[in-house]
Amino acid sequence: MxxxxxxxxxxxxxxxxxxxxxxALDDAELAAALDALDRGRWTVARSLLAATGTDWDRRGHRLMALGAARSGGVWAREWRLAEPDSPDAAAFLATATVHRALRGRASTEIAHESCLAAARLAPADPTPWLAALSLARATGTPDACEYAFDQVRARHPGHHHAHHLxxxxxxxxxxxxxxxxxxxxxxxxxxxxxxxxxxxxxxxxxxxxxxxxxxxxxxxxxxxxxxxxxxxxxxxxxxxxxxxxxxxxxxxxxxxxxxxxxxxxxxxxxxxxxxxxxxxxxxxxxxxxxxxxxxxxxxxxxxxxxxxxxxxxxxxxxx
Incomplete structure (x- = not known):
């Protein structure tokens, strides 16, 4: 029951x-970006992430929600091709690939490599490691979870979502x-x-x-x-x-x-x-x-x- x-x-x-x-919870700007993403307008997500800046908690929440969107993987790849040096595009692709791996539509290895690639482009950003923690929780080992969590915490000690995970x-x-x-x-x-x-x-x-x-x-x-x-x-x-x-x-x-x-x-x-x-x-x-x-x-x-x-x-x- x-x-x-x-x-x-x-x-x-x-x-x-x-x-x-x-x-999106009560994040109206994120809700608008998700609606735009469903219509193929990934540039709204780009503007949203640029405006988020180094609010790491909000950035993590927004990127994980965008990556989980039905069409997130498609538009993340499109953005990454258009702007290969963009840390935001790399982080979006990392979260989208992790969510695809969690659904069985991408390999764990590819998802993990996407997280590492995003982390290399933005060493101070805890979000790629948040995505890696989500992946490790479902497919990795306790040591992998602890390592990813430590990497998040080294960049933002009070990271909200990471502590939940x-x-x-x-x-x-x-x-x-x-x-x-x-x-x-x-x-x-x-x-x-x-x-x-x-x-x-x-x-x-x-x-x-x-x-x-x-x-x-x-x-x-x-x-x-x-x-x-x-x-x-x-x-x-x-x-x-x-x-x-x-x-x-x-x-x-x-x-x-x-x-x-x-x-x-x-x-x-x-x-x-x-x-x-x-x-x-x-x-x-x-x-x-x-x-x-x-x-x-x-x-x-x-x-x-x-x-x-x-x-x-x-x-x-x-x-």
């Missing part, structure tokens, strides 16, 4: 299904185990928060770690499909992680941060719901509105491989 939907946001009617989350990588280790409170994903999340500034969305990373670990345990049949029915969220470590993250949210209030900030709060809202703290959960669900999904990890824009595996595992259990 699929997990139940979250409770309805305060003051709103219950919807049958949670709203779909677009790859690394948490997912670590959560997937030792898939046959029970929920070990000393699992490395929890230590990684705690360490990352200690290194991050006080106003960083990485404050929610320990909750992300618990959600990702629960996903792995549920897929292995070691936890029930319904997270509310499990004891996963009742441990002292989980309760402390949620308290710290919720206190941070009360101060931050969603702010004008990175577009992924509200999506991070999806993890926290579900964790509060699973813990039985329904008033706090309802407040979060109300705040993040269309970012609410049926499961903490249920928004495919962040991680298509994770979404595919979760859907496959649910289908296998139902049939």
């Amino acid at each position: 699929t997990p139940p939907p979250p409770p309805p946001p305060l003051g709103r009617a219950r919807r049958k299904d949670p709203a779909a989350v677009r790859a 690394m948490a997912a990588c670590l959560a997937e280790h030792q898939q046959g185990d029970t929920d070990d409170p000393l699992h490395q994903v929890y230590d990684f999340a705690a360490w990352a928060v200690e290194q991050a500034p006080d106003d960083s969305p990485l404050a929610v990373l320990p909750v992300v770690a618990h959600a990702e670990r629960y996903r792995v345990l549920a897929a292995a049949g070691l936890e029930p499909a319904d997270p509310v029915a499990s004891g996963h969220w009742a441990t002292r470590r989980a309760r402390q992680a949620m308290k710290t993250a919720f206190d941070w949210w009360l101060e931050w209030e969603g702010g004008a941060g990175h577009p992924r900030g509200k999506v991070d709060l999806n993890f926290l809202a579900h964790a509060k719901y699973c813990e039985g703290r329904l008033a706090e959960a309802a407040a979060l669900f109300h705040r993040i509105g269309p970012y609410v999904t049926a499961e903490p990890w249920g928004y495919p824009a962040r991680d298509p491989v994770c979404a595919f595996r979760a859907a496959r595992d649910i289908a296998l259990r139902v049939t």
Whole structure:
């Protein structure tokens, strides 16, 4: 059975299904570039990336979304041929080739080489290494994931998406185990928060770690499909992680941060719901509105491989 939907946001009617989350999240300029890309106008993406500059978090989000677009690979190659010395074109081609490899339409070797080529053109840019981390998570080794993550962090220590991907990588280790409170994903999340500034969305990373670990345990049949029915969220470590993250949210209030900030709060809202703290959960669900999904990890824009595996595992259990 699929997990139940979250409770309805305060003051709103219950919807049958949670709203779909677009790859652009609330980045209107990225949404316009993706629409233009579907019409074959890759120059809009070029202008968008030029305007993004060295906002590495936003650049990574935009390039990964552009690379995942249906026609991204075609127009990335077109742009690369037109401007072979462009770091933006090389990074776009790298993310597009990685997404093609994740779909089984390109070889892992070609995708990895595209990432290295983009990294050589822009040594300070963490985005090619973000793409390499996404590839390594699905097709590589733990050492490859750690190396790519270290390369991202060397260029931008607080990189948002990279920390999410690394948490997912670590959560997937030792898939046959029970929920070990000393699992490395929890230590990684705690360490990352200690290194991050006080106003960083990485404050929610320990909750992300618990959600990702629960996903792995549920897929292995070691936890029930319904997270509310499990004891996963009742441990002292989980309760402390949620308290710290919720206190941070009360101060931050969603702010004008990175577009992924509200999506991070999806993890926290579900964790509060699973813990039985329904008033706090309802407040979060109300705040993040269309970012609410049926499961903490249920928004495919962040991680298509994770979404595919979760859907496959649910289908296998139902049939």
